[in-house]
């Protein structure tokens with residue numbers, strides 16, 4: 001449906017007008033409302049936005065862990081939303097998910113060796129020796145000493161080590177595409193840098209394509225070729241990382257960039273960040289969903305939903321009054 | 325540092341008995357905070373930031389062994405009777421934790437919690453206390469404050485809850501506010517709002533503040549002084565501009581370098597600090613940072629550098645081979 005936001009080459013993943021809604025009682029949470037995007041093979045697309053804007057919902061719907069209300073998800077030309085049962089299970093081997101909270105996403109009672117081997121078991125690889133071999137290989141790849149870790153339990157590891165284990169588990173079936181859902185948000189500055197470097201290294205080594213979700217633009221920029229900015233269920237802006245940072249077109253992107261803490265005492269923190277929080281996705285504002293916090297909002301913004309439009313080569317923004 | 329010292333932490337050590345042996349969470353820390361000043365305490369997870377703030381507040385786990393002295397507003401906190409201490413805590417010494425639910429009571433409404441705090445410490449009548457509550461919620465940027473008074477914490481977003489926790493902390497006009505990673509659990513935009521809010525209230529009330537974080541970016545524009553902690557000790561301490569202009573401790577430099585830089589091209593590898601801090605139950609004989617330090621030499625393995633007054637009276641660091649040529653100070 002949307003011809004915009006086209007990546008440089010043939011997409012591995014194409015999300016088309018995706019809608020995900022959650023019923024809560026009599027009402028509906030409009031978590032993802034008509035998102036379209038594409039990711040080229042070998043590309044990292046960063047996805048940023050505030051808490052609750054629908055990033056995880058989008059990531060899970062892409063992998064069909066939550067069936068979308070409407071819209072299509074094309075993976076390597078196959079429509080995942082139309083797939084069921086075995087066909088879907090086969091496709092799932094090619095895609096993986098890494099979560100924000102590494103400790104919580106590991107079963108506390110299972111040994112690391114079993115946790116990492118689990119996808120192999122599910123995939124029906126019965127040869128225990130073969131499994132052990134693959135587990136050792138992937139644990140070494142993520143920088144852990146297999147002999148030291150396979151027999152231990154998750155609580156014996158730090159947050160950073162747990163995230164390495166999660167990454168190993170995600171890599172073991174040799175996937176092509178991984179959704180990384182805030183993989184470093186729970187980690188402190190130094191461990192964060194280690195894990196970001198590891199993801200980059202693994203991406204090169206395994207030829208991965210990534211959807212990298214985070215709420216910190218600086219982190220996203222460090223690993224992404226292109227960045228998509230999301231607000232209250234909709235995409236605001238998509239573009240090549242550096243270009244987006246140098247010249248954001250959407251007022252919300254500009255706000256996110258301003259909010260990044262800069263380690264320089266001469267730069268006084270911005271005070272223009274508007275007080276107030278995103279409105280409820282149960283009753284999103286009419287027109288542009290960002291209008292209740294936008295300094296440029298006018299009458300048109302409350303009436304018409306802005307569509308994604310090209311504002312520069314490869315850069316698209318959904319705004320009636322873009323900054324560029 | 326201004327001449328008017330409000331808080332002075334003197335040789336404070338916190339030991340925790342654990343099944344693996346004694347764990348020294350805080351190791352002979354000395355710090356001062358002047359009235360109306362802001363101090364940032366920065367360091368990796370587990371370096372003792374929270375234990376130090378809990379030592380100041382006298383909110384340590386029961387089994388903890390504490391030594392040293394903490395003088396606050398002319399009183400020796402370690403010698404104060406429990407009742408006096410409790411009154412002091414709500415009143416002139418306030419705290420905001422990383423997880424707002426640590427300080428909020430889930431079964432009481434926001435209004436009840438604010439009003440109770442105000443009445444307990446300031447002996448206000450009901451009408452005045454509830455008017456003050458509304459003023460406080462307004463001050464921390466909560467829309468429709470009258471309605472919020474009747475809501476429970478779980479009905480608010482994380483950012484809102486932290487604002488409420490700040491409102492409660494500010495309610496009795498404290499002289500010192502300790503904010504322990506007040507924004508780590510929050511989004512970048514909400515983080516910026518909360519930090520701005522704290523800075524504004526701090527100036528307006530001429531309140532002193534300690535901001536604890538693992539992100540040097542958070543303290544850069546918002547503090548007067550910075551103390552960098554590693555493995556329970558303060559390893560560098562300086563007025564904020566001096567620290568960023570000329571950091572001397574390799575650990576401080578490494579912490580700064582590990583931050584993603586906005587002006588770096590995507591896919592630039594980050595100079596991560598390899599490895600992890602030492603096991604606090606197995607203290608090293610030499611410099612605690614030596615296994616990870618790229619400048620480490622033989623002496624570093626055998627001897628522990630003291631926090632000496634080398635750069636200037638205000639700028640101290642604990643290192644035998646401080647950085648001479650200063651690397652670029654980040655973004």
Ligand SMILES: Nc1ncnc2c1ncn2[C@@H]1O[C@H](COP(=O)(O)OP(=O)(O)OP(=O)(O)O)[C@@H](O)[C@H]1O
Pocket residue numbers: 022023024029030031049050051052053054055056057058215281
């Ligand atoms: N199972 C569910 N039932 C009802 N509402 C839900 C459910 N899961 C998520 N939501 C709501 O959908 C919206 C989007 O949530 P989502 O978790 O996708 O956001 P997010 O961008 O990942 O946020 P965060 O940064 O906090 O992880 C939120 O308003 C959330 O409260």
Ligand SMILES: Nc1ncnc2c1ncn2[C@@H]1O[C@H](COP(=O)(O)OP(=O)(O)OP(=O)(O)O)[C@@H](O)[C@H]1O
Pocket residue numbers: 340341342347349367368369370371372373374375376385538604
């Ligand atoms: N209740 C406790 N009992 C025993 N050890 C503890 C306890 N709480 C913390 N510790 C240990 O004390 C040391 C210092 O912990 P502290 O919580 O002060 O670190 P921190 O710098 O605040 O870290 P973070 O950034 O993760 O909050 C750590 O080694 C920690 O494991």
Ligand code: SF4
Pocket residue numbers: 250251252288289290291292294295296297298301306318319320321322
């Ligand atoms: S469409 Fe209007 S309200 Fe929305 S971002 Fe643009 S200017 Fe702001």
Ligand code: SF4
Pocket residue numbers: 573574575611612613614615617618619620621624629642643644645646
């Ligand atoms: S004392 Fe040695 S090991 Fe420690 S920080 Fe200085 S140079 Fe590095």
Ligand SMILES: [Mg+2]
Pocket residue numbers: 055056057181
């Ligand atoms: Mg999420």
Ligand SMILES: [Mg+2]
Pocket residue numbers: 373374375504505
């Ligand atoms: Mg802490």
